[in-house]
Amino acid sequence: MTTTKPLLGAPTARLEAREKVTGTARYATDYPTDRTAYAWPVPATVVRGEITAIDATAALADPAVLAVLSHQNAPRLRETDDPFVTVLQSPRINHRGQYVALAVATSLEAARAAAEAIRVTYRCEPHDVVLTPDHPGLYKPDEVGVGMPADREHGDFDTTYANARVRIDVVYETPALHNHPMEPHSATALWDGDELTVYDSNQDSSGVQQALARLFGLAADKVHVVNEHVGGGFGSKGSARAPVVLAAMAARTVRRPVKLALPRNQLAATIGYRAPTIQRIRVGADAEGHIHALAHELVTQTATVGEFVEFAAVPTRTMYHAPHSRTTHRVTRLDVPAPSWMRAPGECPGMFALESAMDELALACGLDPVELRLRNEPTVEPDTGLPYSSRHLVECLREGARRFGWHDRDARIATSREGRFLIGSGVAASTYPAFVMPSHAEAHAAADGGYEVRVSASDIGTGARTVLAQIAAEALGVPLDSVRVRVGSSDLPPASVAGGSSGTASWGWPVHKACTELRRRLAECGHAVPEQGITVAADIAEELDDREDFARHAFGAQFAEVQVDPVTGETRVRRLLGVFAAGRILNPRTARSQFIGGMTMGLGMALLEGSTMDREFGDYAERDLASYHVPACADVPEIDVHWIDEEDPHLNPMGSKGIGEIGIVGTAAAIANAVHHATGVRLRALPIHPDALLTRLADQLGLA
Amino acid sequence: MKEFRYERPTDADSAVALLTDAPGAAYLGGGTNLVDLMKLGVAAPDLLVDVSRLPFEEVEETDGGGLRVGAAVRNSTLAARRMVRERYPIVSEALLSGASAQLRNAATVGGNLLQRTRCLYFQDVGKPCNKRRPGSGCPAREGVHRDLAILGASEHCVATHPSDLAVALAALDAMVHLVSAAGPRSLPLTELHRLPGDEPHRDTVLRHGELITAVELPPPVPEARSAYRKARDRASYAFALASVAAVLQVRGGMVHHVRIAFGALAARPWRARTAEEALLGQPATEEAFGEAVDRELAAARPLRDNGYKVPLARRLAVSVLTDLAAPDAGGQR
Numbered sequence A: 001m002t003t004t005k006p007l008l009g010a011p012t013a014r015l016e017a018r019e020k021v022t023g024t025a026r027y028a029t030d031y032p033t034d035r036t037a038y039a040w041p042v043p044a045t046v047v048r049g050e051i052t053a054i055d056a057t058a059a060l061a062d063p064a065v066l067a068v069l070s071h072q073n074a075p076r077l078r079e080t081d082d083p084f085v086t087v088l089q090s091p092r093i094n095h096r097g098q099y100v101a102l103a104v105a106t107s108l109e110a111a112r113a114a115a116e117a118i119r120v121t122y123r124c125e126p127h128d129v130v131l132t133p134d135h136p137g138l139y140k141p142d143e144v145g146v147g148m149p150a151d152r153e154h155g156d157f158d159t160t161y162a163n164a165r166v167r168i169d170v171v172y173e174t175p176a177l178h179n180h181p182m183e184p185h186s187a188t189a190l191w192d193g194d195e196l197t198v199y200d201s202n203q204d205s206s207g208v209q210q211a212l213a214r215l216f217g218l219a220a221d222k223v224h225v226v227n228e229h230v231g232g233g234f235g236s237k238g239s240a241r242a243p244v245v246l247a248a249m250a251a252r253t254v255r256r257p258v259k260l261a262l263p264r265n266q267l268a269a270t271i272g273y274r275a276p277t278i279q280r281i282r283v284g285a286d287a288e289g290h291i292h293a294l295a296h297e298l299v300t301q302t303a304t305v306g307e308f309v310e311f312a313a314v315p316t317r318t319m320y321h322a323p324h325s326r327t328t329h330r331v332t333r334l335d336v337p338a339p340s341w342m343r344a345p346g347e348c349p350g351m352f353a354l355e356s357a358m359d360e361l362a363l364a365c366g367l368d369p370v371e372l373r374l375r376n377e378p379t380v381e382p383d384t385g386l387p388y389s390s391r392h393l394v395e396c397l398r399e400g401a402r403r404f405g406w407h408d409r410d411a412r413i414a415t416s417r418e419g420r421f422l423i424g425s426g427v428a429a430s431t432y433p434a435f436v437m438p439s440h441a442e443a444h445a446a447a448d449g450g451y452e453v454r455v456s457a458s459d460i461g462t463g464a465r466t467v468l469a470q471i472a473a474e475a476l477g478v479p480l481d482s483v484r485v486r487v488g489s490s491d492l493p494p495a496s497v498a499g500g501s502s503g504t505a506s507w508g509w510p511v512h513k514a515c516t517e518l519r520r521r522l523a524e525c526g527h528a529v530p531e532q533g534i535t536v537a538a539d540i541a542e543e544l545d546d547r548e549d550f551a552r553h554a555f556g557a558q559f560a561e562v563q564v565d566p567v568t569g570e571t572r573v574r575r576l577l578g579v580f581a582a583g584r585i586l587n588p589r590t591a592r593s594q595f596i597g598g599m600t601m602g603l604g605m606a607l608l609e610g611s612t613m614d615r616e617f618g619d620y621a622e623r624d625l626a627s628y629h630v631p632a633c634a635d636v637p638e639i640d641v642h643w644i645d646e647e648d649p650h651l652n653p654m655g656s657k658g659i660g661e662i663g664i665v666g667t668a669a670a671i672a673n674a675v676h677h678a679t680g681v682r683l684r685a686l687p688i689h690p691d692a693l694l695t696r697l698a699d700q701l702g703l704a
Numbered sequence B: 001m002k003e004f005r006y007e008r009p010t011d012a013d014s015a016v017a018l019l020t021d022a023p024g025a026a027y028l029g030g031g032t033n034l035v036d037l038m039k040l041g042v043a044a045p046d047l048l049v050d051v052s053r054l055p056f057e058e059v060e061e062t063d064g065g066g067l068r069v070g071a072a073v074r075n076s077t078l079a080a081r082r083m084v085r086e087r088y089p090i091v092s093e094a095l096l097s098g099a100s101a102q103l104r105n106a107a108t109v110g111g112n113l114l115q116r117t118r119c120l121y122f123q124d125v126g127k128p129c130n131k132r133r134p135g136s137g138c139p140a141r142e143g144v145h146r147d148l149a150i151l152g153a154s155e156h157c158v159a160t161h162p163s164d165l166a167v168a169l170a171a172l173d174a175m176v177h178l179v180s181a182a183g184p185r186s187l188p189l190t191e192l193h194r195l196p197g198d199e200p201h202r203d204t205v206l207r208h209g210e211l212i213t214a215v216e217l218p219p220p221v222p223e224a225r226s227a228y229r230k231a232r233d234r235a236s237y238a239f240a241l242a243s244v245a246a247v248l249q250v251r252g253g254m255v256h257h258v259r260i261a262f263g264a265l266a267a268r269p270w271r272a273r274t275a276e277e278a279l280l281g282q283p284a285t286e287e288a289f290g291e292a293v294d295r296e297l298a299a300a301r302p303l304r305d306n307g308y309k310v311p312l313a314r315r316l317a318v319s320v321l322t323d324l325a326a327p328d329a330g331g332q333r
Ligand SMILES: Cc1cc2nc3c(=O)[nH]c(=O)nc-3n(C[C@H](O)[C@H](O)[C@H](O)COP(=O)(O)OP(=O)(O)OC[C@H]3O[C@@H](n4cnc5c(N)ncnc54)[C@H](O)[C@@H]3O)c2cc1C
Pocket: A625, A626, B026, B027, B028, B029, B030, B031, B032, B033, B034, B035, B051, B071, B072, B075, B097, B098, B099, B100, B103, B106, B107, B108, B109, B110, B111, B112, B113, B114, B115, B116, B162, B163, B164, B165, B210, B211, B212, B213, B237, B238, B239, B240
C-alpha cells in the first residue's frame, strides 16, 4: 500500500465539487424536515432607546402564523456579553437593525408578512453613530484581538522621530466593510425533548455547540451542530450569530423544526463587519531610507455592547526594523451594530496604512519602493525580539519584481499614458500570522480496508476537507480514495474555528498525528484489522505547549498596475501579481483560489467597497449587493499568483502556514500606490471612487 | 401571507381593461424591478398584469425609415439586433452598460423606462420618503445622496432616474406609444418622466393603467456620429454616477445638428437643450463644447456629497463631443 506520487502538494480537486455544482450539497436550510415552520426576524427601526409596546395582533390574525416572539415572551437565555447571540432578551435597543421580534409561521411568505405586520413602539434616546479622530469616548482597550496588548512602545519614539532626517506624518482611513458571504447566515433547528440539533451556516461547529449549550443551559453533548457545507463566511460566521439562536428559540416555542435564513438586507446590521479605522502613521528615517522611528496609532469604533477592536496597528509590530516604535489602539463605543472579524482583521486595514506610508517614504527618500523595503528587513521580530520561524519577504519582493517587470517601469509620477488613460504601478507587502489552535481528531481503519478521518473541522468553501484527506492519506500511506473524511459536525472530535487562517494547520496536525499512529498500529498487527476496526484519537495540546518560541508569519508581495481615466476619475486594475511565502503549499489548486479570492477582495476594498453610516438613521446605508459593490468579473483582471518554496521545520508536521487571509493583505495599498504613480494623487481614504479622485485629478493635471 | 392575483392577457385591450378601475393593480414586465420592490414592501400591488408576452415583441423598420421597438422586447434582444447596432449604436451601448446579462435577458423596454429610483431611502420602508409616502419627508437631502440629482430636483425629492436606455432614447428624439382606456396617444420620451416638484410620488405623466406599447425612433440623422459614455464605480453591474448620450453632425467645422442627454443627474433623462441651442452653428471645438455645457450645468444645485457630478458631467460631455467632432476618431459613429 504505497502511493507513487506524494499526495501533499498535489492539485487535488475539491472532493465535494460535484455535489456543489450539481446542487446536491446541502446548506443549512436545505435539510428536509417535517412540519417545518419558518421564521422571519423584525429589526428595530430606531437607533437607541427602549421598546415600550409590541402589538402582534394583526400578525397573529393569520392562522398560518404560529408565534410572535419578543423580549416579552421569548425563552430566557443564560446571560452573556456576546451581542450577536443575546437576542430578544430585553427591551433595550442598542443599534438600529437589532432584532426586536420574530415571526414564526407555516410558510416563509406568511412569516415575512407577519413580521411586517408587527407594530413596535419605542421610546427613543439621542444617538451617536459617527466615528471621529478625536471622539470624546475614545479609550484604551485592555487588549486587542486575542490577548494582544493595545499599546506597545520601544525605545524613544518622540525624540528619534523629531530628529529624523526624513519624516512622514499621514492619516489613512478605511470605511466600514461588510463580509457579505454568498450564503447569508441561516439555520434549521430541531428539538427532540431536551436535545437540540441545528444545521447552521457557521465556521465553527464546536464553538457554536458550546455557545448554544451555554445559552440554553444544556450539556454540550445535548447539542448537535451540523455545518457540512458553508457558503462562505469571511469571519462573520466565526461564532454563533442570531439566526441559529432565534431558530432554536422558535423551534422550542412552536414545537416544530424551524428554518431561518436572513434576508441579505438584514446582514449589514446583525452579523458583524470590519469597523472603520482612522490610522495615523509617522515614520522617521535617514536619507538612505533606514527607518529609525515608526508609530502607528489607530482609532476605531465598537458597539455599546461587547467590544471588538480592529487591531490594525498589530502588523506594524512585525513588519520592519524600527528601533523606536509605538503602536496604539483607541476605540470608542457608538450606537452602531457590533463589529467583528472580517478576513484578516487588523492586518488588512493596518497594512493598507503602513504599506501606503512606505510608498510615501520611498518617494520622500528618492528610493525605489521595493528597495526601501529590502533596506528595512529585520533580523528578528521587532516587537518580541524572537527569531522568525521563516521569513521570505525579500524573496517575494525580488521574485515579484522580476515577474512583474517592476524594474522596467518608468518610475516618474503621472507620466505614463496609453490612449487617454493614465497608467501606474504599485507594490506592497503582505503578512499574516501562522496560527495553530488546539484540536482533536480520530483516524479509523475499518476491517474492509477503508479509512475514516473524523474532525469537527468546517469547510467553508476553502477546500479544507480535501486537504485533510490528502494529509490523512499521505500519513497513512494509502490512496486518497480509500480515505473518507468526516467534517462539519460538532459530534466529531472537537476542533477549532475555520478562522485566523489556522484551519489546515490546527486540524491537519491531529489528523496527521492520529493517522501516523494508526499506520504504526496497523503495521504492528500485520494489518489484521478486527471486525470493529481500529480507532486512534489524537490531540495536539502537548505539542502546542512544547513549541519553541518563534515569530511565525507568512509574508508576501503584491504588485498592481492600474489605469485611470482622467475624464471621469475611474480607476481599473489591469494586472495584479501576488508572490507569497506561506510554508508548504499542500494543494496548489485550492491554495491558488484562496490567494486569488483574497486579492480580489483586496481589490474591492481599494476601489469599490465601503458602507456609509447614515447619521440620522444610524444604519449602514448600503444593504444589498446592488449598492454594496463587490468586484464584478469586469473589475478583476488576470490575477497572477506564485509562491516561494518555503521549508519551515517550526510549524507543524505538514510544514504549512495559513493562506486564507494573506491574499487580502496589501492589495489595497499596492493599488492605491499604483493610483498615485499613475496620477500623482495620493488618496488616503478608501475606497478610491471616481468622485474622490476626480476632484483631486483636476487640480493635479490642471484640468477644468 | 400577502396575496396578489396574476393575469397574463394576450392583447393590449384586455391588459388595459384589467387595470382600469383596479387602483391596486400594476403591469409586470420582466419583474426585475417591480418584484424586488414587492419583496421590500415598497410596492404592494393586489393584481399583476403580465405584459411581457403581449404581442409587442417586434423590432421593425417604420415606413419613414425609423425603428419601432415593441415594449415587451427584452433589453438583451434589443441590444443585439443588427439594425440597432448599426443604425442606433448608442441604444446598444446604453443597454449593454446597464445591469447584468441575466437582468438584461429578463428586462423589457417598457419596464426599463418605468423602473423606479435607486434612492436608498425609497427602498427602505422603515424610513420616510416623499416619493414612497407623500408628505413623510426627504431624508436624502441631508443624508446619503452621493448618487442623487443635481438638476431639476426640488426640496421634496432629489431622486434620479436610473435607466441608461432612456438617456440614449432621449438623445435620439424617441417617441413613446401608449394606450389606455381613453385610447392611444404618443409622447416624446423626454416628456414621459416628470421632475419631482411637490409631487415626487409621480414619476411620469402616465395615467393609471396607461400601457407602453412601443418606442419609436426617427430615422438616423445622416452623417451624424453618436456615442454613449457612462461613469460608474464598478466596471459593470453598476448604475451611472453620470452618463451622457450625444449625437453630433458637423459640417464645415460647424455644429449642424446636436443632441445631448445626461443620465443620473435628474429625475428624468436630462436633455441639454440649453447646450444644444448654444452649439448650433458654432465651431465644433472643445472650447465651444465646454462653454455650452457650462451653460447647461449652470442650473445645477448640488447637495453636500454630489457636487462632483457637475465636473464629471461636464468632462464626460466635452470629451464625448470632442471625440465625435474629430473626423477620424475610430469606433464611434
Ligand atoms: C442590481 C441591478 C442593477 C441594475 N443596473 C442597471 C443599470 O446600470 N442601468 C439600467 O438602466 N438599469 C439597471 N437595472 C435596472 C433594470 O434595467 C430594470 O430593473 C429593468 O430594466 C426593468 O425592466 P422589467 O421589464 O424587469 O420591469 P418590471 O420590474 O417588470 O417593471 C418596472 C415598472 O414598469 C412597469 N411596466 C412594465 N412594463 C410596462 C408597460 N409595457 N407599460 C407600462 N408600465 C410597464 C411596471 O408596472 C413597473 O412599475 C439594474 C437592476 C438591478 C436589480
